[in-house]
Amino acid sequence: MSNLIHFSKAGFEKALENGGVVVVDFWATWCGPCKMIAPAIEKLADEYAGKAVVGKIDVDQEEDLAREFGIMSIPCVVILKDGAEYSRLVGARPYSSFAQALDEALS
Numbered sequence: 581m582s583n584l585i586h587f588s589k590a591g592f593e594k595a596l597e598n599g600g601v602v603v604v605d606f607w608a609t610w611c612g613p614c615k616m617i618a619p620a621i622e623k624l625a626d627e628y629a630g631k632a633v634v635g636k637i638d639v640d641q642e643e644d645l646a647r648e649f650g651i652m653s654i655p656c657v658v659i660l661k662d663g664a665e666y667s668r669l670v671g672a673r674p675y676s677s678f679a680q681a682l683d684e685a686l687s
Contacts, residue, residue, distance in 0.1 A: 584625035585635035589642055592635070596663045601632040601685045603678075606646055606656040608639050613672040614655045620675035621657070624682060631686055659685045 585591065587604065595602050605621045607614035625634035639646040639654060649658060649665075657669045659681055666685045669677060 583629040587635045603634040605636045
């Protein structure tokens with residue numbers, strides 16, 4: 581079973597309220613590069629379970645959240661620390677790129 585969460589607006593807000601580090605992959609079902617990084621995001625969720633909350637937000641289903649975060653291109657992975665944006669990685673990247681950014685946020 582994967583530790584990856586598919587956030588609704590309410591679920592995302594609850595995750596932020598709990599504090600700590602939250603990783604959000606803004607994506608869409610029709611986005612090829614989003615599908616390319618999906619295994620890396622799932623791996624992050626599993627390997628960082630208990631250290632960070634890792635989830636996805638479908639920009640077509642949660643347009644308000646995408647607008648709130650100023651998402652212009654997808655995939656866009658946003659790392660939040662204690663409710664504030666810590667870093668943002670846009671475009672398809674290897675797992676190591678996401679893991680490094682998450683390690684920095686957790687340190």
